[in-house]
Amino acid sequence: MAERIAVRFKGRGESLEDLYQVAALGLVKAVEHYDPARGHAFEAYAVPTITGEIKRHFRDHMWTLHVPRRVQDLRNRVRSSMKELSQSTSGHAPTVAEIAEHAQLSESEVRAGMEALECFSALSLEAEMPGTDGYALGTPWAARIRRTKWSSTA
Known part of the structure; x- marks a missing residue:
């Protein structure tokens, strides 16, 4: 079990x-x-x-920083409300007021949850970063080989 x-x-x-x-x-x-x-x-x-x-x-x-449980809960409620609202709204991102109403939170709590969404996520060493052309941080040699390969054929 x-x-x-x-x-x-x-x-x-x-x-x-x-x-x-x-x-x-x-x-x-x-x-x-x-x-x-x-x-x-x-x-x-x-x-x-x-x-x-x-x-x-x-x-x-599993968190890189110790994040209070209350902030983690806000983060999770805001994230799920944003996901649900973005599916039901007509193509626009939900506003803070809409999220607050949907999650039954105050607007300041929603803002705190939104900040937590951006602040408390740890990246894996293998996460793709912008500007890396799809190469993970954990594979620097692959990016170097690719640059060398393209520069030698040009």
Whole structure:
């Protein structure tokens, strides 16, 4: 069960083996805190506990900077509202007021969430950067070879 939950989070910047370990820790916590007297099935308690442990791991260990949970939540709400609104509006980017209404946030909270969208994303060393002609930062030799190849044939 823990491994099935961990697999849902693969491809988000953490190795699958590490996700398995975090999920196993969540399973141990679920076993320790489960109370059968409450009348719920163990799985109904364990799944959210394991999922929460994995999300907590991402929140606490995967950000380059420590970002307060409140700001992370604002960022996520603003991002999802922008995505939903951009699909429903007629080709224009949603305004701060539209996002605030849709996300049930104040305009200042939306602005804080928008700033977090721009400020707190770490780039992978293999991320494509503007002006690199599609070569990732992790492949400087490929760019050098390409420049050499084109300059020698010109």
